[in-house]
Amino acid sequence: MINYIWLFFIVSSVVIGFFTGRLQEVGDAAIEYAGLAVKISLALIGVMALWLGVMRIAEEAGLVSLFAKLIKPIIKRLFPDIPPDGKAAVDITMNVSANALGLNNAATPFGLKAMKELQKLNPNPDKSMASDSMCTFLAINTAGIQFIPASVMAVLAASDSSNPAEIVAPCIVTTSIVLVIAVIIVKILEKLFPEPAKSLKAKEENSDA
Template sequence: MLNGLWLGFFVVAALSGFGRWFVAGDAGAFSAMVESLFAMAKLSVEVMILLFGTLTLWLGFLRIAEKAGLVEALARFLAPLFRRLMPEVPAGHPALGLITLNFTANALGLDNAATPIGLKAMRALQELNPKPDTASNAQILFLVLNASSLTLLPVSIFMYRLQQGAPDPTLVFLPILIATSASTLTGFLSVAVMQRLRVWDPVVLAWLGGAALLLGGFMALLAGMSATALAALSSLLGNLVLFSLILLFLLFGALRRVPVYESFVEGAKEGFDVAKNLLPYLVAMLCAVGVLRASGALDVALDGLRYVADAAGWDTRFIDALPTALVKPFSGSAARAMLIELMKTAGVDSFPALLAATVQGSTETTFYVLAVYFGAVGIQRTRHAVGCALLADAAGVLASIGVCYWFFG
């Protein structure tokens, strides 16, 4: 799947470049695409530098948690649920605890913590994979849920809006929460259909129903808070949970007589080894995305969508937010840049800017997640992972459009 997708990016970019040359007489697309290749290669290295530090730090703390028995305890707690969702993973396997930690970090918007924990979980799942170059069912479910990225506290979106002068940075909080819930649910159900998971099992229904009740209660609680209190809670909770998690690892390790310093260094060395293997995958994916963007193919797609929406008599304000939606699966930094640019040009509280912010918070950077998570364990055949992840992305975008017209239309 990735082979065809990666080649397709270059083919579409080439067709777009030749179209601009022969139809519009503009040969500048080719220089832009070549320039983008080198720019994306440079960006890949810059991302790697950040990943080196982050992975080294968090895998060091995770090694302490593993030796203290925290990961194993989490795995035992979740065994009844994951025995049904991931039947090939043995009950109590460390991967289950790591998956739980990863989902928790994602939900709280702790991206820097979620990625290294997720990579550790993917490596643990790879140990159970009978075909090392092909994604297993458990790895696909884990990756799709990561790509859909259920986020309860989108702190980074609030920060972008605050930087651009929004009087109420948390205005998009509930729209993002609804959109990201739709994305995650769609991703889960699509994988469940492909893998024929027993979602009607009483244990699964109990877990999912309990999670839905907790989420609904959390939304109801936050909906009654003022914007100032909500912003303060978001910032406090995210940072408090992050540092509390580190403190829990250290103190629990010390109580269990784990040599915390030596364990941290041991895990940090593993983080360094994981990070250095990611660069080829990042270069491959980011360069393909950069060429596609520089070719003008995305602009052509937007013009076509605007024409269709106008012909159908629809409100076309959502079209201006679609660049963020179309680029988000490929490049988080590009989507972030497009969001900030739209805030500046259209106004931070304009409908397109509010919609773009909601889209930005509704899903993860799908192809980046694919490249990093599968690249870390050498997966080349992704099976239905890409299709299910993109379906979750589409659900997140459509939900964002619907909820923004509901809240702000």
């Protein structure tokens, strides 16, 4: 699927760029964004190392498992396939909390650490295939939970808005609704397109019965 989407972006960019006379810009953008991707990755190394270091302290101090106990009930419902008091559960919670607070610099390292833990628990024999838990986690992340849209308020303030903060409440309401919808969608899709391992198991159970 991602192969087709990627192909679509590349092919349509070149074809449309040809007809709009922006072929030069398309080529420039390809080079520019390749550099940008490396810049982002390198910048991420610093914050990644910082948070992974701090979280290691929390882990060795037993803080992580303490925290995990508190969030167990929610994790159990959303992520039935992972141990509810394990590392993955904690990293997921830290990522969501940091996102909600608008701390993007902390959210991404927690999120990537969560993915690493989820990959260890991935039941698919083919590890390049996403697990149900990964899909649920990403649905939560792409829904864009954010309680403080700081950059948006900055843009409004720059254009002489009389009260940039008035968009905070509508944004919270919107992202909350979208989050719930995203989780419902991902759970429905998960049933429609089960993990290969799970559909095999379901078949076996059916034949037993």
